[in-house]
Amino acid sequence: MKYRRLGIWGVKLSEVGFGSWLTLNDSELDHAADLHRTAYENGINFFDTANAYGRGRAEVLVGKALEPFRRDSYVLATKLFWPFEQNWPFPGANDRGLSRKHIFEQCHASLQRLDTEYIDLYQCHRYDNETPVAETCRAMNDLITQGKVLYWGVSEWNAEQIAEAVEICDDHNWHRPVSNQPLYNMLERHWEAEVFPTCARLGLGIVNFSPLCEGLLTGKYNNGVPKNTRAAHEQYGKFIKERMTEDNLKIVRKLTDIADGLGVPMATLAIAWCLRRRELTSVIIGASKSSQILDNAAASDLELDENVTERIDAILGG
Numbered sequence: 001m002k003y004r005r006l007g008i009w010g011v012k013l014s015e016v017g018f019g020s021w022l023t024l025n026d027s028e029l030d031h032a033a034d035l036h037r038t039a040y041e042n043g044i045n046f047f048d049t050a051n052a053y054g055r056g057r058a059e060v061l062v063g064k065a066l067e068p069f070r071r072d073s074y075v076l077a078t079k080l081f082w083p084f085e086q087n088w089p090f091p092g093a094n095d096r097g098l099s100r101k102h103i104f105e106q107c108h109a110s111l112q113r114l115d116t117e118y119i120d121l122y123q124c125h126r127y128d129n130e131t132p133v134a135e136t137c138r139a140m141n142d143l144i145t146q147g148k149v150l151y152w153g154v155s156e157w158n159a160e161q162i163a164e165a166v167e168i169c170d171d172h173n174w175h176r177p178v179s180n181q182p183l184y185n186m187l188e189r190h191w192e193a194e195v196f197p198t199c200a201r202l203g204l205g206i207v208n209f210s211p212l213c214e215g216l217l218t219g220k221y222n223n224g225v226p227k228n229t230r231a232a233h234e235q236y237g238k239f240i241k242e243r244m245t246e247d248n249l250k251i252v253r254k255l256t257d258i259a260d261g262l263g264v265p266m267a268t269l270a271i272a273w274c275l276r277r278r279e280l281t282s283v284i285i286g287a288s289k290s291s292q293i294l295d296n297a298a299a300s301d302l303e304l305d306e307n308v309t310e311r312i313d314a315i316l317g318g
């Protein structure tokens with residue numbers, strides 16, 4: 001496993017990170033612990049979760065799963081924005097967004113659920129149109145000053161929103177956002193044109209999510225939907241099914257031929273393809289089985305030569 005600096009900042013993340021969206025919702029601790037141990041033992045030091053994943057359950061499991069490991073040996077990231085729904089189905093008016101109130105309350109709750117003294121990277125899960133960016137920047141700065149958070153970042157913010165936050169922080173001498181977590185994979189590249197150069201220019205590291213398009217880019221759906229996969233799940237399969245168009249499947253079948261020719265799993269190729277971009281710090285994978293983590297972590301050691309990237313570009317049209 002190789003490591004990269006988070007943008008211009010000092011902290012180093014494994015090129016492959018491990019996330020916990022959906023995959024821990026129905027898990028017991030021993031399964032969560034097995035997955036995290038496999039990730040850790042294969043060099044992954046970056047673990048991503050969110051308050052909303054399983055309504056707090058993922059944070060609790062991630063915290064317990066990482067308990068055996070030295071706290072300084074990994075980088076723990078979580079997020080807030082979506083209604084936490086503590087009072088579900090009647091969430092309060094302030095149970096969402098990036099107000100100072102919600103940020104402080106959810107930070108304290110995340111620290112408890114994760115059972116840790118500090119969060120390495122605290123991320124705004126989305127942009128909040130109802131809160132001034134300066135209020136969010138200041139709240140994040142204050143959490144950092146208090147030592148509860150070490151770095152803060154954003155997710156799915158556009159270039160203008162990122163630039164505005166950095167400018168406000170610089171104007172007030174507040175801690176800047178250091179990272180952005182966008183959706184990015186071979187089939188979903190809309191952030192490449194503006195957000196990638198903005199992050200590079202302003203020194204933010206990119207930690208992209210769904211690098212396998214939720215599993216589509218493993219090739220396992222090339223001939224239908226196998227049982228016990230995300231797409232087969234009645235509730236969790238909702239998002240991947242929207243992406244499983246005939247056009248996308250045609251592309252993945254062609255990409256799978258390239259992976260087969262190289263003798264590597266399609267998943268490994270898809271992640272290595274993301275890592276060809278030096279603006280990226282870490283590619284955040286999900287996994288329901290330890291064997292998947294092994295395939296995916298191997299991407300850090302797979303260098304794609306120009307001939308391969310050109311053939312991939314020809315298929316992707318990029």
Ligand SMILES: NC(=O)c1ccc[n+]([C@@H]2O[C@H](COP(=O)([O-])OP(=O)(O)OC[C@H]3O[C@@H](n4cnc5c(N)ncnc54)[C@H](OP(=O)(O)O)[C@@H]3O)[C@@H](O)[C@H]2O)c1
Nearest residue numbers: 019020021209210211212213214215229230267285286292
């Ligand atoms: N910021 C955001 O808004 C946001 C949004 C989404 C995700 N995220 C973060 O990004 C992480 C990854 O997202 P994701 O789960 O969508 O990522 P992904 O890596 O694109 O998809 C993960 C799923 O693909 C399947 N898979 C993974 N590796 C495989 C392999 N080698 N062979 C076969 N199947 C494989 C598994 O599903 P099955 O085995 O169940 O089929 C796995 O759960 C999340 O855990 C979360 O931390 C953030």
